[in-house]
Every structure is written in structure tokens, then in C-alpha cells.
Amino acid sequence: MDKRNWKVLFSDYSGMEKKAVELVSTEMGRFLNRDKGIYRIHVFACEQSITLPTDCNAVIIGLYDTNELVRKFIKKDEIPENGFVVKVMDNPENEAMKLSVITSDTQAGVFYGATDFVDDYFPDAAEFHGGLKMVENIFEQEKLPDYYHASAPKFRTRSIFSWGHPLNDYRKYIENMARLKMNQLILWNDHVPLNANDIVDYAHEYGIEVIWGYSWGWRKSCADEDYLKEIMSDIPALKQRVLDEYEEKYSHIKGDGIYFQSFTELRKHEVGGKVVAETVTDFVNETADALLKKYPDLKIQFGLHATSVRDKMNYLAKVDGRIEILWEDCGCFPYQYFSFVDSEEEFIETQNFTEEMINLREVNPIGLVYKGQMTMDWRMFENQRGRYVLGREHEEIIQNDIEIMRPIWKIFQADWVRYGKYAHRMSNFILEKTGGNVNMNLAGTLSGGIWMPFAVTAQLFWDCTEDFDKLLHRVMKRRYVKMA
Numbered sequence: 001m002d003k004r005n006w007k008v009l010f011s012d013y014s015g016m017e018k019k020a021v022e023l024v025s026t027e028m029g030r031f032l033n034r035d036k037g038i039y040r041i042h043v044f045a046c047e048q049s050i051t052l053p054t055d056c057n058a059v060i061i062g063l064y065d066t067n068e069l070v071r072k073f074i075k076k077d078e079i080p081e082n083g084f085v086v087k088v089m090d091n092p093e094n095e096a097m098k099l100s101v102i103t104s105d106t107q108a109g110v111f112y113g114a115t116d117f118v119d120d121y122f123p124d125a126a127e128f129h130g131g132l133k134m135v136e137n138i139f140e141q142e143k144l145p146d147y148y149h150a151s152a153p154k155f156r157t158r159s160i161f162s163w164g165h166p167l168n169d170y171r172k173y174i175e176n177m178a179r180l181k182m183n184q185l186i187l188w189n190d191h192v193p194l195n196a197n198d199i200v201d202y203a204h205e206y207g208i209e210v211i212w213g214y215s216w217g218w219r220k221s222c223a224d225e226d227y228l229k230e231i232m233s234d235i236p237a238l239k240q241r242v243l244d245e246y247e248e249k250y251s252h253i254k255g256d257g258i259y260f261q262s263f264t265e266l267r268k269h270e271v272g273g274k275v276v277a278e279t280v281t282d283f284v285n286e287t288a289d290a291l292l293k294k295y296p297d298l299k300i301q302f303g304l305h306a307t308s309v310r311d312k313m314n315y316l317a318k319v320d321g322r323i324e325i326l327w328e329d330c331g332c333f334p335y336q337y338f339s340f341v342d343s344e345e346e347f348i349e350t351q352n353f354t355e356e357m358i359n360l361r362e363v364n365p366i367g368l369v370y371k372g373q374m375t376m377d378w379r380m381f382e383n384q385r386g387r388y389v390l391g392r393e394h395e396e397i398i399q400n401d402i403e404i405m406r407p408i409w410k411i412f413q414a415d416w417v418r419y420g421k422y423a424h425r426m427s428n429f430i431l432e433k434t435g436g437n438v439n440m441n442l443a444g445t446l447s448g449g450i451w452m453p454f455a456v457t458a459q460l461f462w463d464c465t466e467d468f469d470k471l472l473h474r475v476m477k478r479r480y481v482k483m484a
Contacts, residue, residue: 083152
């Protein structure tokens with residue numbers, strides 16, 4: 001077939017449908033717009049049209065309810081809630097041509113369908129030549145194979161937590177998040193980025209919420225008992241500092257909520273005769289209530305380290321139901337930085353504690369933080385020295401960090417091949433116990449590309465019900481996945 005005899009047909013070039021058109025145009029253009037060694041430039045045709053072509057191959061992209069061309073080939077009940085359908089078939093009016101249909105009931109779903117088309121269909125569509133599968137030549141085949149995939153997220157919220165300063169390119173970071181079908185970014189900063197509003201605007205273009213994180217008593221040396229005694233002895237002063245910081249730094253910038261950590265990152269349950277779980281619960285409730293009285297629609301997330309409260313869970317049951325608890329350090333992998341499991345008994349113990357956290361506050365919002373990813377070297381950690389421009393670093397810095405991280409990612413990568421099945425088991429356990437009404441959070445730095453462990457975790461958050469070996473196989477075939 002004429003490999004360039006393709007065009008995209010869309011109904012609305014706005015929102016995430018626009019992003020879907022751009023993604024398909026870019027990824028197909030990679031195969032079609034140049035010939036190696038020849039300086040001849042082609043462009044990939046994209047048209048706003050609902051007329052079925054018979055003289056070319058077409059990719060039809062659009063919301064189900066607003067694109068009548070889509071409705072000729074897909075029934076509404078084929079689209080799972082918040083999900084998408086991708087269908088590749090012969091054109092019924094000219095079987096020499098192929099039609100690819102990407103649709104959803106939501107803008108985000110249309111974009112996610114586009115990622116499925118370019119990331120999962122293309123590798124499978126390639127023919128074998130001898131013992132080789134030549135994905136780069138798929139549009140030189142006589143005909144592309146048929147395909148059908150309907151999919152939807154198993155979990156309500158699929159989020160990433162990161163400090164702000166490891167993000168070297170915020171636009172690429174957000175684009176990669178969307179490619180992974182993530183929908184919330186929690187960014188922790190000592191100082192509000194100068195370009196905070198730009199970051200939020202760009203994230204919203206991809207259907208991603210931005211939650212700003214700041215300290216409600218947390219600091220790197222939380223285990224310093226003198227520090228803890230000082231702040232726990234004067235909770236009213238701490239409360240006022242938190243309220244003042246919100247008013248001065250966050251109340252006037254764009255964003256979808258705030259996230260905080262307090263003084264729970266230690267392994268003792270009591271400090272200076274005070275129970276950590278009881279003290280932090282009272283403090284959080286009073287502070288959040290003061291904020292919510294003035295800003296009733298404010299989304300608040302409480303980043304809670306389980307290490308200091310695990311034996312005092314009865315106090316945490318009293319946390320204000322308007323607050324989402326995002327549980328961290330809840331046991332062995334996938335909750336710990338080290339991506340391995342020592343024993344089945346250790347994993348079952350962690351699983352049982354997970355159920356306890358889920359049941360603690362019944363229907364109140366909850367999140368669970370997975371680790372086992374790239375973080376920062378805490379021995380070399382530097383706090384931010386002031387306000388700064390986030391995610392606009394020079395290419396030399398980006399490449400410097402990639403080369404430093406590559407050998408570290410290699411270890412994570414190997415660990416995930418061996419122990420990723422435990423993250424898969426835990427995800428299915430959480431899905432069974434919550435029905436997916438939970439914030440599945442990934443803590444780490446997604447900068448410099450999408451490395452394999454990050455991609456696997458994101459796929460678990462999207463759909464953990466697929467067998468782990470099939471899920472791993474699916475993810476590792478994606479062109480964007482970086483292998484160390």
C-alpha cells in the first residue's frame with residue numbers, strides 16, 4: 001500500500017481531543033513524514049470531517065456523542081465507563097483501505113485511546129520478517145491487521161508525588177504523565193515556583209490535577225526529638241504558621257488542592273509523653289477546619305507516614321472526613337523504597353495492614369503511596385533556596401541527570417522484573433477491597449523519560465487485572481519505555 005495514504009479525521013480540535021490528534025499525528029508522522037537519507041519533507045494530513053473517505057486509510061478520533069462518523073462503527077454500550085474503544089478494521093466501502101476508530105465518552109478517554117493506538121497497537125501490528133518484527137516498517141506492509149481494545153481505569157485517581165526541583169522539563173513531564181494515563185500531580189516545594197500558574201494550566205490541558213505540597217511541621221530530620229518536642233508543645237503556633245503560609249503563598253495561585261506532611265515520619269509512637277497519632281490528628285483537624293471554613297471547596301491531602309501511628313490507628317479514625325489521607329511507608333514493597341520482598345509472611349502482614357487502613361474511615365477518601373522508584377539521594381539533599389522557575393532546565397542538565405540515574409534505574413528495573421508481581425498482587429487486593437475508589441500514588445521522580453518501573457506501576461494503576469506477565473510484556477514493548 002502507499003504508506004502515506006493516511007489521514008486523521010476529527011470532530012473537535014480542542015481539549016484532550018486536540019491532544020489526541022496531535023499525538024497520533026506525531027507518532028504516525030514519525031513513520032511517514034521522512035525518508036532516511038533524503039531531504040524531502042512530508043506532512044501528515046489531519047482534517048475536521050465526518051465524511052467517510054474511500055480513497056485513503058483513515059484514523060477517526062472523537063467523542064462518541066459529538067462524532068457521528070464514530071457512531072457508524074462503535075455502539076455506545078461498547079465504551080466502558082471513563083474508558084475508551086480502539087477499533088481497526090477494513091473500510092466497509094473500500095476493503096483495500098483501513099479504518100482506525102478511537103472514541104470515548106470523555107475527553108480524557110479519547111486521549112487515552114490514542115495512546116493505546118500508538119503505544120500498544122503499533123508493536124503488535126508489525127509483521128515478522130524472518131525472525132524479526134520491524135515496527136518501523138508497519139506502514140509499508142500490504143495491510144495492517146484488525147484490532148479491537150476496550151479499556152477503562154480500575155482506580156479513580158492515579159497520581160504522582162514528587163519534589164518540585166527534580167523536574168527538569170515540566171512540559172515533557174506532564175506529557176509523559178498523560179501518556180501513562182495519570183491524572184494527578186502532587187508537587188512539594190519549600191518555595192512556590194514563579195511559573196506555578198503555567199504548570200497548572202499545562203497540566204489541565206492534559207486532564208491532570210495539580211496539588212501543591214508544603215510542610216505542616218515536616219522537615220527532613222523529623223526524627224529529631226528536640227525538634228518534635230518543640231513543635232508538639234506549641235500546636236497553636238504551628239497551626240498559625242500553616243494558615244499564614246497558605247494565605248500568603250497558595251491562596252492566590254492556580255491549583256486543585258494542597259498536600260501536606262506533618263511530624264509523623266519517625267518510628268516512635270510517643271514523643272515527650274505525647275502520642276504522635278493523637279497529637280497530629282487534633283492538629284490536622286483544627287487546622288483543616290480553619291482552612292475549610294474560609295475555603296470550603298479546598299481539596300486537602302494528608303501525607304501520613306504509617307511508621308509512627310501503626311499501633312495507634314484508633315486516633316487516625318477521627319481525622320476529618322473531608323481530608324484525604326495519603327498513607328506512606330505502610331510496610332514492605334511496594335510501599336518501601338527498596339523494590340524487593342523478603343518473605344511471603346512479610347507481604348501478607350503488609351497486605352493485612354493495608355486492609356486495616358482501608359477500613360479505618362469507611363467511605364472517607366484514602367490514598368496509598370507506592371515507592372520502589374527513583375527518588376533523591378538524601379545524603380546529598382539540598383533544600384530549595386528561594387522561589388525559582390520550575391522545570392525549565394538546560395538540556396545539558398537534563399542529560400547530566402539521565403546519565404547519573406541510568407545505572408540506578410538498572411537496579412530498579414531488575415528488581416521490578418523479579419518482584420513486580422508483589423505490586424501486582426497488592427494492587428488487585430486494593431481493588432478488591434475498595435472497588436477502585438482510592439488514590440493510587442506513585443512517589444518518585446519521573447524526569448528524563450519514562451523508565452520501565454514507572455511505566456509498569458502506571459499500568460497497574462490503570463488496569464491491574466491483567467496477568468502480570470502479560471502486563472509486563474505489554475509495557476516493555478512500548479517505544480517510549482526506557483530500559484537502563
